[in-house]
Amino acid sequence: MPETTGVTLEVKGRTAWQRSIAQYSDRRVLLILPLGFASGLPLLLTFSTLSAWFATTGVSRAMIGTFALVSTPYALKFLWSPLIDRLPPPIPIGRRRGWGIAIQLALIAATLALGACNPKVDLARMASLAILVAFLSASQDVVIDAYRIEILTPEQQGPGAAMIQTGYRIGLLVAGAGALIIAARWGWFAAYATIAALLSVGMLVFIFGPEPAPAPGVRLHAGATGWNAFREWLATAVTGPFADFMRRPMWPAIVIFIIGYKLGEAMAGVMAMPLYISLGFSLNEIAAVSKLVGFIATVAGALVGGVVTSKLGVMRALILCGILQSAGNLFYVLQAVGGHRLDYLAFCVAAENLTGAMAGTALVAYLSDLCSPAFTATQYALLSSLAAVGRTMVASSGGVLADRLGWVPFFLVTTVATIPALLLLVWIARRDPESLPPSGNHLSHR
Template identity: 45%
Template sequence: MTNWLSALSIYRDTRILAITFLGFSSGVPLLLSGSILQAWLTQEDVDLTSIGLFSLVGLPYTLKFLWAPLIDNLRIPLLDKLLGRRRSWLVFLQVCLIGATVFLAFSNPKADLLQVAVAALIVAFASASYDIIVDAFRIEICDDKNMAAGAATYVYGYRVAMWLTGFSSFFIAAYFGWSVSYLVMSGFILVGTVTALLTREPVTQAQSHQPEQFQNRQDYRQWLEQSVIAPFLDFMRKPHWLVIILFTILYKFGDSLAGAMTNPFYIQTGFSLTEIAEIVKTFGTVATFIGLFFGGWLLAATTMYKSLWICGLLQMFSNLLFAAQASIGHDLAFLAITIGIENIAGGMGTAVFVAYLSSLCNISYTATQYALLTSLTAVARTVLVAPAGWLADQVGWFEFFLVTTAAAIPGLVLLWWLSRIQPAPKKQEASQMSVE
């Protein structure tokens, strides 16, 4: 018992506290270019087809693996000497995020929808880039003893930020308007700036190549091969790697398709912004935390593939509750049931899926390969869900959520195929946890 209690002291480590706050600042901007923006556009009477297409502004989360090696290896002049390689990138990207969010705050959907799209795209690009450097910083600042604790606190910091931005943005918008709401959200990012300034630069043995260090073309070619090409070639040597990629994209597709249009659905069904803030954002976040806990417990109690099956089926059938909500209409009690079950299922699926993705990574290329895998998962919530608004507009909300339920089937078919041809992946600590 004494050993168990003493182990809790790891959470008093200042490095773990710093990771928690960095996780918070990383989680703030995700919804600002996603579901919160969709709610703003819905209130401005933007058509559902256009709102659905706005999911494409999340493309940077899908493509971030392309520039991850640059952020991982290059230094920022001047700032690097003052803060160090990792902290300089942290502060630089935080400033970019704040500026982009302020730009979005002063955009007007009624006057210029294109400007809103550009501003949201810049927010998403800065946010995706920031996620890359926070992951690198988190890994390097931790040792073997506190790596798991760092991953766990990062996830909870990220999730708390998503709850706070989702909850407070709706309340502030209800009383002061969306521009004020976005300005307040930009201030939340300062938590990460203060943390970066107060935290020491990680001490690592690895040295990055800088442009001035490239003496000839051979040096540059060698850097390119080791930093950019090798991680992808290594992944492509896995048996059935194309099927794995398809499964990574499609496993949570039904969940993502439904989630792309939930805020417009709530508003058009008659729920107020305060009701959405209280039930969807607050109660839903608590349910997600419960789901994350049960997902971890499930994986510890059974095999990886069984866990993926259970969570995949729960995610699929939870979408039927939204179809029932569409039939019932404005009913707060049933909304609480819908949100509770859907978020528990989604949290369980996230915990197990993160463990699965982590098990696919070669320890020699963990950061880049994990960036690749999380980029692929973002395809489902960006590119593939782009027609969601048009579909809802054409068939109605009840039929739309039936379609989202069916959209989970291809991922489960691939899971069935993988479970037959491949051994269960080894369960390992998800030190590269992601919550996207």
């Protein structure tokens, strides 16, 4: 009988994993892939691809560096996300789909206008258009994230997070390497026009995809006027999302966890390129390994992370993927000790991207679980901005720390930097299990 019981348990476990993998074949989960692709396309058009265009036309390095500020809207999108959450959309085919199509039409037009400029004579105009593209791209992300969370069931949030990351990475590859190849052959307008045309892939999802049912009590602000309209707007669209989140037990600890979860990965990532260069790797070697191995590992990590999250639940997936993410930083230590070896570089890039993408998928699923259906767009925009704090603010001190400690001690520090966040997560779960729904209970009333 013990053997029979063991076989039964094994079959059940195998069936559970199969069910988790089968989530990727669901129509609604598949819809998230092209949305992630559309989300990833515009980013590099105002960042590295735009910098490459400027560099080839003789724009000064100082001016190229200044243009990095045009990406600011991505960090501030939570400020106008209440408008997208509660104002009637310009195209009346549903709250999410109407806003999505309207923003993407404007984004396509702005991208074409940016591509038609000449950096030698239109720098001021290009700055304005680049800011507009970044603003519309960030606004598109707000709609896409809300749409993803609202059309998927709680069990599909993990695979949905994997799909959004996979599509996003493909979009980055196309807008980065793809745009450079097109520009080299047919010019920069052709490159930007191609990306603008590809944005229509996401628009097709909004045109033919389902409109999420609004949460109970959600009402768009269209009828009230004057002071009453302003007070209603302030109470429900602006202060409402924050008040709703702060009613969650132990919300300050949750915020600290979100900020610290990917801190170690961010610290290591900032210093990865200086490490490779200090070891004598050429830019071509780094680019070749990063583009091929890094891309494959990231997509694989995102998909595996989705399966793990669906099978184990959000909390256990966060812990497991967080531990693996921390352990992935040990490959930087191997690289620092091993020196100029391409096989070590491949292992390092693969491990960092694989484990980082797994943890990223689990975190996206967790942030999605935290969002109230009544304030999905605003709360997710805010929470994702908090998740970026560790990557942008705290991790910026990595260079100073690496100079003082040296490569090996520095990367050992990054390996343990996420442990406090993981311990905090366990503490939160033990103090208040309801604050971390393992399978999306917070969303079950959608």
